[in-house]
Amino acid sequence: MGQIDGWEINCDMGEGFGRWKMGPDEELMKHVDVANVACGFHAGDPSTMVRTVRLAKQHGIRVGAHPGMPDLLGFGRRRMAIAPEDMYAAVLYQVGALSGILAAEGMPLNHVKPHGELYFFVQRDAAIRDAVLRAVRTFNVPIYGLPTPQMVADCERVGVELIPEFYTDIDYDSRGALVPVAESVPVSPQMIRDRILMIAITGQARSATGTTVDIPLGMGGFSICIHSDLPGALENAKAARAAVNEVKKGIRISIY
Template sequence: MFKTIRLCKQHGVKAGAHPGLQDLFGFGRRKMEIDPKDMYAMVLYQVGALKAMLDAEGVELSHIKPHGELFFYMQRDKGIMRAVLEACATFKVPVYACQNPEQEAMCNEMGVPFQGEVYVDIDYSPEGRLVPFAQSHPVTPDLCHERAFGAAMKDSGKDINGDPFNFGFKGKPFSICLHSDSPTVLENAKLVRQAVDEANRKKFSSQKTNGHRL
C-alpha cells in the first residue's frame, strides 16, 4: 500500500480506497455472508488503514469504491448497502458506483457524494446491471474504446446481448472503470484515454463563452 501511495504521489495520481470482502484467495470476488454491523466495521477498518497511510505520506484520500463481490452484495442487499455507505460517510469523500438510483438516493440521504461510473471491460445484463468479471466476455482495446466513446457521446451502451440501453447520466460527469488484471489492461487504458479525448474535443471544442472557447 505504501508503494502504491508513493507512486501516486510521484505521478500526481489521486488515491482512492478499494475496500472488499476478506477473501484473499478469491481476490474479493467470491460470495460471503456478513452481518451488516460487521460489514460496517470491516469497511471502516480497511479504509481507515489506508487513510492513516495516506496521511503519513501527505496524500489526500480522493474517493472510495467497493471492490468485486462487495459491490454486488450491496446491490442485492440494502442492509449491506447502508452499512457500507455509513462507514464511507465517515471519510467525507465521494463513493464510486455504477449509475444506480437506489444507491444514489441513499448516498444523498447520508450526505455522501455519489459518483456514477461506466465499466468498459465487463458486460451489462439486459436489465442494465453489471455482470461479474468472471462471467463477462473477454474484451479488446477497441471494444473498450467503443464503449467509452459511446457513453461519453450518447449516454448509452450495449448489454451482453448487443441491445442498446441508456446509462442515465443526463450530462453529469462520470468515471470509467478498467480492471488491472485484464490481460490487455495497458492497451485498454490507452484507447479509453483516446476515446475520452476524442469525445471532449467533439463535445466542447466548438462551445464558446463570451466569445472565447472553453
Template sequence: MWVDLNADAGESFGAWRMGQDEALFPLLTSVNLACGFHAGDPRTMLRAVRLAKSHGVRVGAHPGFPDLVGFGRRDLDASPEEVYADVLYQIGALAAFLRLEGMPLHHVKPHGALYLRMARDPEIARAVAQAVKDYDPELPLVLLGGTAMEEAARAVGARYVREAFPDRAYLSNGQLAPRRMEGALVHDPKRAAERAVQMVVEGKVKALDGGWVEVKAETLCIHGDNPESVAIARAVREALLAAGVEVRPF
C-alpha cells in the same frame, strides 16, 4: 464534457504479483487501491501510494470482503454491521499511508463481490455508504448508478460519483454481467475504447442480453487485473480525447 479515468490497483500481495501499476498509472487520473482484505499488503499499499503521487494521480480506497484466496470475488455472508466496520477499517489503513505522503483520500470505491452485493442489497449498500459518510461527509463514494448503491447514498446523505465500465459487459437490467457469462469481460482495447466514448458521449451501452442500458458516468473504470489493462487504458484515453472529452479527476 469531461470524465475521470480510474483503475483498481495495488492488488499484489507478498510475493504474488497482480497488475501492471507502473505502466498503468501514467494513463489514469485516479486509482482505487486495495486495502489488505481482498488484496494488497502494507508494503504494496505504500508503494502504490508513492507511485500515484509521482504521477499526480488521485488515490481512493478500494475496500472489499476479507477474502484473499478468492480475490474478494466471493459473496460472503457478512452482516451490515460487519461490513460497516470492515469498510471503516480499510479506509483507515490506506489513510495512514496517504497522510505519510501528504496526500488526501480522494474517494472510496468498493471492490468485487462487495460492490455487486451493494448493487442489489439495500442494507449492505447502506452500511457501506454510512461508513464512508461517517468517516468523512465530504468523501465521495464511487458506485454503479441506478442501483441500490445510489439509493443508499442518497438516503444517508453521502456524496457519490457514478461509474461505468468499458471493459465489463452489462445486462439489460443495468447490472454488470456475471464474470462466468461468456462475453462478460472485454479484452479488446479497440472495443473498450468504442464503448467508453459511447458511454460518455451518448450515455448508453449495448447490453449483453440485448437492448441498451442508459449510463451516467463521471468516472470510467479499467480493471487492473485485466491482462490488457494498459492497452485498454491507453486506447480509452486516446479515444476520449479524440472525441473532445476532457480526461480529468472528478
C-alpha cells in the same frame, strides 16, 4: 472531498500481495487519473499499499480506497454471508488503513470504491448498502458506484456523495446492470474505444446480448473504470485514454 472532471479514468491498483504482483501498475499510472488502492482484504498488504500510494504521488494520481470482502483466495469475488455491522467495521478498518498511509505521504483520500463482490453486495442488499455508506460518511469523501435509484436515494439519505461509474471492460446485461467479471466476454482495445464513444454519443451501452441499454450517469461528472487485473489491461487503458481525449477535444468521432 473527492474531485471529478467529467471524463476521468479510474483503475484498481495495488492488488498484489507479498511477493506476488497483479497488474502493470507502474505503466498504468501514465494513462489514468485515479487509483483505487486495495486495502488488504481481497488483495494488497501494508508494504504494497505504501508503494502504490507513493507511485501515485509521483505521477500526480488521486487515490481512493478499494475495500473488499475478506477473501484473499477468491480475490474478493466470492459471495459471503457477512452481517451489516461486521461489514461496517470491515470498511472502516480498510479505509482507515489507507487513510493513515495517505496522511503519511501528505496526500488526501479522494474517495471510496467497493471492490468486486462487495460492489455487487452494496447494490442488492439494503442493509449492507447502509452499512457501507455509513462507514464511508466517516471519511467525508464520495463513493464510486452505479447510480441505481436505490443507491442514489440511500446516498442522499446517509449524506454521501455518489460518483457514477461507467465500465468499459466488463459487460452490462439487458437491464443495464453490470455483469460479473467471470461472466463477461474478454475485451479488445477497439471494444474499449467503441464503448466510451458510444456512451459519449448516445448515453447507451451495448449489452452482452447485443441490445442497447440506457446508462443513467446523470448530468454531472462520472468516472470510467479500467481493471488492472484483466488480460491486456495496459492496452485497454491506452485505448480508454485515447477515446477520452477524442471526446474532450470534440473531434468528429464514429463508432461501429
